[in-house]
Amino acid sequence: MKKILLIIFLFLIYNVYSEERWWNDRWKYRGIVENKSLAYEVENFPIECEIDFGKIFDNLGISKEEIDVNSIRVIEKGKEIPYYIEKIDKNKFILSWVMPGKTLPEEKRKYEIYFDILKDGKKEKPAYILSNPPSNLVPNFSFEEGKDVISGWSPNKDIENENLIIKRASDTSHSGEKSIYLERKTLGIARIETTSYIEIFPSIPYLFEFWCKTPKYTIGSSQREKGSLGIGFVIYYDENEKCLGQISLGGSNKKTEEWEKFSRTYEFPVNARRVKIQFEIYNGIGGVYFDDIKFKPILDLKLEKVQEKGKEIKELREKEWFEL
Numbered sequence: 001m002k003k004i005l006l007i008i009f010l011f012l013i014y015n016v017y018s019e020e021r022w023w024n025d026r027w028k029y030r031g032i033v034e035n036k037s038l039a040y041e042v043e044n045f046p047i048e049c050e051i052d053f054g055k056i057f058d059n060l061g062i063s064k065e066e067i068d069v070n071s072i073r074v075i076e077k078g079k080e081i082p083y084y085i086e087k088i089d090k091n092k093f094i095l096s097w098v099m100p101g102k103t104l105p106e107e108k109r110k111y112e113i114y115f116d117i118l119k120d121g122k123k124e125k126p127a128y129i130l131s132n133p134p135s136n137l138v139p140n141f142s143f144e145e146g147k148d149v150i151s152g153w154s155p156n157k158d159i160e161n162e163n164l165i166i167k168r169a170s171d172t173s174h175s176g177e178k179s180i181y182l183e184r185k186t187l188g189i190a191r192i193e194t195t196s197y198i199e200i201f202p203s204i205p206y207l208f209e210f211w212c213k214t215p216k217y218t219i220g221s222s223q224r225e226k227g228s229l230g231i232g233f234v235i236y237y238d239e240n241e242k243c244l245g246q247i248s249l250g251g252s253n254k255k256t257e258e259w260e261k262f263s264r265t266y267e268f269p270v271n272a273r274r275v276k277i278q279f280e281i282y283n284g285i286g287g288v289y290f291d292d293i294k295f296k297p298i299l300d301l302k303l304e305k306v307q308e309k310g311k312e313i314k315e316l317r318e319k320e321w322f323e324l
């Protein structure tokens, strides 16, 4: 009987330590995330994961420690995956990366996030940190790329019209140094849209978001009801590029001196395969700036397990009141 118990005990220990091999002995901590299973096959699919190191440190019993941001590595089956990192606050970050190659329907892929604390010495920053978030599918989303032309975007065909201005602006921006500016001096339309189609996958919700500001709204009161500045559209098409419909967001008929955020999530019809993103002044007079356009699939992952090297994997949980 004793022998059987011993065997069971050894088996449990073995399971804990062999679930995944430790990627690199120089690192002391890791978190484990799994992708949610998808209904369709995807290729090079972008994902995001918000990581709250404050919560992780509470769970590891090292609440007072500080994260060494440069130590963060995303690992899949022993391989380093390039990622983009966005700081939310002191301890919170959003990491985004691309799941390389094909992911089959219902397939679960596991990622390990290795990290260390500053107290244990600084790690070198990886050379492959991405400069743009792969989860945002909008080209030149902050209008920082290119020179005179707005790279990745196409304006109205009648751009030569003297009553219409569509340009890259540097007098104001929501982030970086540039934004785009549309202006109508007479009633009509000013429009700009993404030059290429953006591929989408069915059964996945998408987030559409942008910032805009309408400092010049000069439309006469009789047209106030009609004219709109600062409308964003997502126009969706089937695989033969036949237009299936559009969704709109924003649309202002007042002056705004501050940048304003518009944001909505959508799930497109199953036969929608690609979209174009468009911004316009519709039947209005005035000027409008746009910046920081976001269009991304929502497949936010959760980091659910943490582990200190050589110790058991722990389910990540909220700090309990009696521990405070």
Ligand SMILES: [Ca+2]
Residues within 6 Å of the ligand: 141, 142, 143, 144, 173, 174, 175, 176, 177, 178, 179, 291, 292
């Ligand atoms: Ca910008």
